[in-house]
Amino acid sequence: MSDRTNALRIEERADGVAVVWMDVPGDSVNTLKEDFADEFAEAFSHLERTDTVKAVVFASAKNDSFIAGANIDMLDSVQRAEDAVALSRAGQAANDRIASFPKPIVAAIHGACLGGGLEVALACHGRVASSHRKTKLGLPECQLGLLPGAGGTQRLPRLIGVQAALDLLLTGKQVDARKAQKLGLVDEVVAPAIVVDVAIEHAKKRIGRAADAAPKLLDRLADTEALAELALTKNPLGRKVLFDQARKKLHEKTRGNYPAQERILDVVKVGLEDGMEAGLDAEAEAFGALVMSPESRALRSIFFATQELKKDSGVDDPEVQPKDVRHVGILGAGLMGAGIAYVTTTRAKTPVRLKDRDADGVLAGLRYVRDIHDGRVRRRRLTPMEADRLMMMTLGTRDYSGFHRCELVVEAVFEDLDLKQRMVRDVEAVGPQDVIFASNTSSLPITEIARASAHPETVIGMHYFSPVHKMPLLEVVVTDQTADWVTATCVALGKRQGKTVIVVKDGPGFYTTRILAPMMNEAAHILAEGVPVEAIDEAMLDFGFPIGPLKLTDEVGIDVGAKVGEVLREAFGERLSPPAGMERLIASGRKGRKNGRGFYRYDGKDRGVDETVYADLGIEPHQTLPAEEIAWRCTLQMVNEAALCFGEGILRSARDGDIGAIFGLGFPPFRGGPFRFVDSVGARTIVRRLRGYEARFGPRFRPAPVLVAMAESERTFHGAAPIAPGSLRTGSG
Secondary structure (H helix, E strand, O other): OEEEOOOEEEEEOOOOEEEEEEOOOOOOOOOEOHHHHHHHHHHHHHHHHOOOOOEEEEEEOOOOEEEOOEOOHHHHOOOOHHHHHHHHHHHHHHHHHHHOOOOOEEEEEOOEEEOHHHHHHHHOOEEEEEOOOOOEEEOHHHHHOOOOOOOHHHHHHHHHOHHHHHHHHHHOOEEEHHHHHHHOOOOEEEOHHHHHHHHHHHHHHOOOOOOOOOOOHHHHOOHHHHHHHHHHHHOHHHHHHHHHHHHHHHHHHHOOOOHHHHHHHHHHHHHHHHOHHHHHHHHHHHHHHHHOOHHHHHHHHHHHHHHHHHOOOOOOOOOOOOOOOOOEEEEOOOHHHHHHHHHHHHOOOOOEEEEOOOHHHHHHHHHHHHHHHHHHHHOOOOOHHHHHHHHOOEEEEOOOOOHHHOOEEEEOOOOOHHHHHHHHHHHHHHOOOOOEEEEOOOOOOHHHHHOOOOOHHHEEEEEEOOOOOOOOEEEEEEOOOOOHHHHHHHHHHHHHOOOEEEEEEOOOOOOHHHHHHHHHHHHHHHHHOOOOHHHHHHHHHHHOOOOOHHHHHHHHOHHHHHHHHHHHHHHHHHHHOOOOOOHHHHHOOOOEHHHOEOOEEOOOOOOOEOOHHHHHHOOOOOOOOOHHHHHHHHHHHHHHHHHHHHHOOOEOOHHHHHHHHHHHHOOOHHHOOHHHHHHHHOHHHHHHHHHHHHHHHOHHHOOOHHHHHHHHHOOEOOOOOEOOOOOOOOOOO
16 A cells, blocks of 8 residues: 655555655655644544555665755754754654654664754664765764754753763764764665665564663663663763863863853753653753754854855856866876865866976875875775776876876965966976866966966966865856856866855955955064964954964964965055064074974974064064954954955955855854855944044054945845845945
8 A cells, every 4th residue: 555645655565564665746755844743643544544664664765875864954044043943843753753653663764864864863762874975974964063853862862972962963963874873873874786685584583572762871871871871961070071072172172152052051961850741841942942042043154154155156157068078187196186185086086187397206296196085985984996997097207298188187286376377388288278277376466377378268276275175165266268168167177076056256366365464463563562472363263263363374384374464465555464583483494384394383382473483574462352353353454355355346246255264274163254254243333443443553443335325324234125245335445
């Protein structure tokens, strides 16, 4: 018998097992929607009434996907916390129906089992997962500023233990099937082709057994683990120690900026101390409050923006198609070039020809790629055979042999305009007729590089971030001459490399480098006033940045920062001039981490501030400045520069500006990016603060014209009537 409903199809088998297939019409993956509650209730009422059904298997009819989570769109329509609480209680009730079902229910998990999807699986009486690499389990709600709202905060600790549960809940990390089995999250891991068949056998074995007859957590743990879990969950003192330590470690990472994690700790603790029902009540109330929080709204906006960018070709003409790239050439086998080679072969599955000027350079680049593969082998993310196969896709060379096949060549050499222009000519001489030349420069205008080209329409910027295999952003930089098909081709390759891609117009520093420079320059001004290094960096960490500006200068290289600063100062003049004395850092041989001499020490375990840097700068670190003022001065420099880029048309949209700042530079995600930050604080407030600092410190704080216009008109970057990019092109000098 088969009963067809909207998202659920019930297949009743002769052996007494009913398979409930979930297949949301019109969607590539299953997500949980608000209007599914009645359908689930009807399906399970039917299964309970049908005497011939003795057990149930819950599975997905989608390819490589179980349930990817709840549909996030529905949260944006929620206007009150009470409505969000009601959503949570509806989800809890649906999963309670599964958990208390009188017949055994086993989840057959293949593909993404995330968020609400995992909460459904947790409510089942057993779980079988496929060994496929696409099978991932996790509760990533905290990454959206939320917590699991359908019982996940209560069922997960009871299934795998409170310590393991908090690790998943507080980080949002996803685990593969083998790790899930080790944690006790799934009962068995099998090949994808038989996951439903094995789940059926599990369900049949449970017929006649009570729903809670599965092995208890403490029974599954080793003696020492069981004793530790017992001490932490059943003993009030143990619980206090556990949660106090968890909160301390959490605050070290979040500095109190992410309320979802704080609420997760509270809710899990309530459930352990006062029972499941109290825990579910606390979960629903916390979910309602978090949905309405500004942090969650900002984090959800990032999620939606990244989803939109996945569909964005980078050009406005929908008829433009990217060219097929079957071979990629890379010039320069340093950390950037080798990193680009890694993501091109490993993620884009495209062969690479990696060139450097000598054999030592080539070997160093190949060794860097090999080391990344070996690390993945050690973590069991790759087999040795897979690593060898991927390694064979990168071929090193000291000349241009093989480049005649490369449809796209990425240059990743020193920031030297003459060198880059010479490479343009070399590549066009040996490559295909329409070879794309992409520069990985972070500051030199692409237009200047393209002057050496016989086909400037094929010259473009592909600005990656270091380390390339970890940083998610790719900034594609187009000139007025760049052909749309070239842009679309580079965007498509970037996506295949696993990157979130934004397209910006050419100009000194493009977008990301340009908005980072004023922030770091302001940190230097504050340092020159006598504020200690650690006070500046700590203030920015408290504000939500992942690294302080002076520590970041060490990581980038003080010499590199100075060179980029010169380029931008030539372009934008006085407002990007550094304070007097900064040139002494270069004269004293300080280059940052790479030579062990920077603002911080890099000798031995103590990596604190290098106090001798003050003498080199000729300053005395005696000045105290409120952390809030440090953070506002530095952040406003980045925000104001972003607004200047917007007004000049460097950006295609405020969305791209937010994503670029967050994914490329670490702008605090819970603040939504520089443009959502302006919208949330208010353009009037931003302009008032800028003018106050302008009166004190001069023209480097002069408000961008677009901000002034917005303050006067009460318009926003995002919203019902957003201001358009490129609307004001003056005031950048």
